[in-house]
Amino acid sequence: MIEVVEPATAQVMAEIPRAGVEETDTAVAAAKAAYPGWRAVKPGDRAAMLLRISEGVAARLEELARLEARNAGKPISDARGEIGMVAECFRYYAGAPERNLGQQIPVAGGVDVTFREPLGVVGLITPWNFPLVIASWKVAPALAAGNTVVLKPAELTPLTAVELERIALEAGLPEGVLNVIPGPGSVAGSRLVEHPDVAKIAFTGSTEVGRRIAAAAAQTIKRVTLELGGKSANVIFADADLDAAAAAAPAAMFGNAGQDCCARSRILVERAGLDDLLAALERAVTSIVVGDPLAEETEMGPLISADQREAVRSYVPEDAPVAIRGSAPDGPGFWFAPTVLSPVSNSDRAATEEIFGPVACVIPFADEAEAVAIANDTIYGLSGSVWTRDGAKALRVARAIETGVVSINSNSSVRVTTPFGGFKQSGVGRELGPDALEHYTDVKNVFYSTEG
Ligand code: NAD
Numbered sequence: 001m002i003e004v005v006e007p008a009t010a011q012v013m014a015e016i017p018r019a020g021v022e023e024t025d026t027a028v029a030a031a032k033a034a035y036p037g038w039r040a041v042k043p044g045d046r047a048a049m050l051l052r053i054s055e056g057v058a059a060r061l062e063e064l065a066r067l068e069a070r071n072a073g074k075p076i077s078d079a080r081g082e083i084g085m086v087a088e089c090f091r092y093y094a095g096a097p098e099r100n101l102g103q104q105i106p107v108a109g110g111v112d113v114t115f116r117e118p119l120g121v122v123g124l125i126t127p128w129n130f131p132l133v134i135a136s137w138k139v140a141p142a143l144a145a146g147n148t149v150v151l152k153p154a155e156l157t158p159l160t161a162v163e164l165e166r167i168a169l170e171a172g173l174p175e176g177v178l179n180v181i182p183g184p185g186s187v188a189g190s191r192l193v194e195h196p197d198v199a200k201i202a203f204t205g206s207t208e209v210g211r212r213i214a215a216a217a218a219q220t221i222k223r224v225t226l227e228l229g230g231k232s233a234n235v236i237f238a239d240a241d242l243d244a245a246a247a248a249a250p251a252a253m254f255g256n257a258g259q260d261c262c263a264r265s266r267i268l269v270e271r272a273g274l275d276d277l278l279a280a281l282e283r284a285v286t287s288i289v290v291g292d293p294l295a296e297e298t299e300m301g302p303l304i305s306a307d308q309r310e311a312v313r314s315y316v317p318e319d320a321p322v323a324i325r326g327s328a329p330d331g332p333g334f335w336f337a338p339t340v341l342s343p344v345s346n347s348d349r350a351a352t353e354e355i356f357g358p359v360a361c362v363i364p365f366a367d368e369a370e371a372v373a374i375a376n377d378t379i380y381g382l383s384g385s386v387w388t389r390d391g392a393k394a395l396r397v398a399r400a401i402e403t404g405v406v407s408i409n410s411n412s413s414v415r416v417t418t419p420f421g422g423f424k425q426s427g428v429g430r431e432l433g434p435d436a437l438e439h440y441t442d443v444k445n446v447f448y449s450t451e452g
Helices: 021-040 043-059 061-072 076-093 131-144 159-170 185-194 207-220 242-258 271-286 306-313 368-376 391-400
Strands: 002-006 011-016 110-118 121-125 148-152 178-180 200-204 223-227 233-236 266-270 322-325 339-341 359-365 384-387 441-449
Touching: 002 061, 011 061, 011 159, 021 121, 021 148, 021 178, 021 185, 043 061, 043 076, 043 131, 043 159, 061 076, 061 131, 061 159, 076 131, 121 131, 121 185, 131 148, 131 159, 131 200, 148 185, 159 178, 185 207, 200 207, 207 223, 233 242, 233 368, 242 271, 242 359, 242 384, 266 271, 266 368, 271 322, 271 359, 359 368, 368 391, 384 391
Parallel strands: 121 148, 121 200, 148 178, 200 223, 233 266, 233 384, 266 359, 339 359
Antiparallel strands: 002 011, 110 441, 322 339
């Protein structure tokens, strides 16, 4: 059994069966058996089923949000937003089965057309920080394209994925089309990656595990989408609206207690604006409400586990340059106060490694060229922001930063309708928006001779 722990209390909140190799093989066999039937379902009927899943999620939004808030330790208001996005994601991809268009290409002697064919059984492996919403980014386009799915949620946060499987069955999804296997990554996850009947792995998690998955998937030439770690830069020029940049920065650093692949955990500030920015940041960080995830006023919850807290603590040794420290509850639960280190060199460990906790670094820069050089001096390239009132500079810097997602005068990264994914060691492939569908289909070219 998996003992599921509630991070705010450190108590076990549920026990569920643990999937091992045998259960993984059974799930893959069920998905394989269901595949011919599912890909043959009329596109309009497949669309209607995805819409009903969306409605099923929306109907249980509050219940799912509370479950997610408790299991992942995230504020209830955030959890509601995430479950709302799950419903939105299924609604968006319900439009896809009837718009899965190919091409007609001029050729001599006949007609040439392309089809976007589903891949077969796809294995989806997801992390603990945004459990159900990241699962939906994969499940919805995978099903829309006509694939069947085996979903392995993170063992720390499997509860909402198990509920999604129920909701999908209630919505009329045939047995075997969506199979959820809560189990350890090293057992259920790696079996999925090596399984010869799995055509693709879509993975979200750490760069370290992503490397292993890419190597293992190569044995069976599986298609792979990898959404990995980040160390994103929030580049703030002195000519920006510094109050707005400082007001927005805490959510971008400490949202989800910093356990966010898109966290803008490196704040690059032009020296001329450094003092003003730090003063405004101090006001914003010390007022963050850290506490019970189920309380409406909570803005930040605990970390996911005791191990995660230890890992985060290692980035704030006794002699760390702590410039700002917020508050956190005492007592049980894996609490860590929001912390800003300043000034930090971009070569310090806290600036090079993904901390995945509420610890951010302030790194001063002299000019535009230095800002871009520092922003790009990382193995990662997931997201980032540029704050300035100079429109041309904003676009120049946004284009120059080697990252898959960048926002100007904003820290928002993710929308259901726009592509999301990383450059460099932050990943391969794109999720969300129209791009995701390409990653759940292969192109087939058909030539039909018209010669007598
Ligand atoms: P993780 O890499 O430890 O685990 C992710 C998933 O992979 C879990 O389900 C785990 O059980 C499974 N897994 C572990 N070892 C495996 C193996 N050998 N074979 C197959 N599966 C295996 O990541 P985590 O700690 O759950 O999540 C945090 C990481 O996820 C951070 O690095 C974060 O940046 C990244 N992340 C990235 C994105 C993105 O979209 N780019 C989004 C969220 C999180």
